[in-house]
Amino acid sequence: MNDTPDAPAVEIEHLTKVFRVPSLRKQTVLAVNDLSLTVGRGEVYGLIGPNGSGKSTTMKVLLGLLHATTGKCSIFGRDSSQVDSRKDVGFLPENPYFYKHLTASETLDFYGRICGLTKAERRDQSARLLKLVDLEHATDRRLAGYSKGMLQRIGLAQALVQNPRLVVLDEPTAGVDPSGSRQIRDLILALKEQGISIILSSHLLEQVQEVCDRVGIIYKGDLVREGKLEDLISIEDQTEIILKNASPALLEKVRALAAGDSTEVISIGRPRTTLERLFLEETQ
Amino acid sequence: MNDDQETQAAAPAENRTGYSGPALATESKAHSMFSPSRIWALTMHTFTQMVRMRVFYFLLFFSAAIILVAFMFLRFTPEQELKLLKDVSLGAMSLFAGIFAIAGTALLIPKDLEDRTLYTILCKPVPRFEYLLGKLLGMLVLIFVSMLFMDALFCTVVGVREKILVKETADAYDQELAKFPERGQNESWKEQREEALAAITNYGLRWDLQAAVWAIFLKASVMTAVTLLVSTFATTTLFTIISSIAVFIIGHGQHLGRSYFLSGAPEGGFERPLAGVIAIIFPDFHLYDIVDAVVSGEAVATTLLLQMSGMTCLYLLIYTAAASFVFSNKEL
Ligand SMILES: Nc1ncnc2c1ncn2[C@@H]1O[C@H](COP(=O)(O)OP(=O)(O)OP(=O)(O)O)[C@@H](O)[C@H]1O
């Protein structure tokens, strides 16, 4: 299958994934149930949901690490079961571990090699990405001695090594300190600015709210809500009025539904719920 | 190289600043389904991994063992002494190559799965059979390099010991001659002297030793491929190791079993097809049994070496193809 110019970055159609659990009775686990979603080019898509809801499973099927039970996934129009669909993707697995016997620069060199970069490119990318994820001070240390957050950062650098057009991040900020977490958020925003498509899962809803264009809420394998962030968190049957320089007396009047006043109406719209409240509602 | 840099420089600068980085030569290239450079990267990575696991420390045991044997046993005849030295050394080489092949290989895939490092490789455009091939070749390079080291040490020790023994024997004859000068005229005594020295050289450093070392390497290669195959479907490392050892033992005994089993088996019985199946599933290590002959100073035919090498290639091909089939359908 060829890269069609207008194909979306990610297309998941009716994906179902059933795991067989090794046990005496033939038990199965339905991890993802008839899930469909599309991530447009240059879009940042957030997948949120409680533990065990099927976020990581969806991503692994997308990357060809697991086989779909039914349904199909494609990346830029190329089927996920084909190796060449992975040419333009960078993946950060959850709780990533890398080869402990390698140093940070050797790690990037290795992943660059298997992506087919030339020696000069690998050297440049390695230097650039280590700077980007703030690991310049630990370039020549073996990963065996890296902390959890440092591993997460090298994982991010590794995902970007061949300048992918799509980045798949499974909980990119897990185990990263608050300032590192903010750096990662900035990095995601910068990638978005470069037109790179991103699909990420996270439990930090505030961050998802900050960086994602669209969000899908997944619960027990079902995609229960999906949409543009503004739409999802607006409350349909209420209106919000923001007043400037309103005196307490005026507020009284407004509260009493006084109309035709000299008060300037700055904005009238839907008040926002937080993504967190929506999340809790949808996954009860 | 130069071409790559030129395209890089010529690439449009838009969208190529800050975070997203420079244009890379790979971006325009079509993806190749088979890339020797990718396989080589995986090979060297596996090799480095094993080296940094300090496996080469095992070789110190080998060195200590053969040096000890070489200079300890002085009560035998020179031939016996050299034979013992070669027996012990080749046996130790066989043992180390076997341990590397089985234990080392059995660890590779389960470790990658457990640490989830496998994900980070297979989510790149790397076909699964290339990953397996990289692991296999990495182990073969490791075994080859360690055998090269053992072989060099072994040959040095045998060579030195041989020289010493030849000199001692010649000195003994010379002393005898000094005592009984009339023996210099005795043809049969001179012949006896020559024969004694020839016997030592025959048991000494000869090219056929390299054939034995090569046979050991080939056998270890087959075991590596077998272990890799088992590890693609095994659920535990212990299972992989035990099954591979079982294959190793069956592989050694299968020619005996086959001749016993098939002698007097009726045409059209189940015995023949069963023996055929066993012969395909389990490698026949009888093929590689040249070590004993070499130790006793016999020559090895070139055709035998070619046959051995050819069969090994065939085994590697079959087992790796099977491993690749199992692995490409595996859920990670
Ligand atoms: N290899 C497997 N074998 C059997 N069941 C599995 C396997 N992998 C995942 N599951 C099951 O599939 C379901 C979804 O798991 P998944 O890892 O996708 O959840 P998640 O949304 O990523 O959760 P978390 O937020 O904790 O990371 C879980 O019930 C899990 O037990």
Ligand SMILES: [Mg+2]
């Ligand atoms: Mg997960």
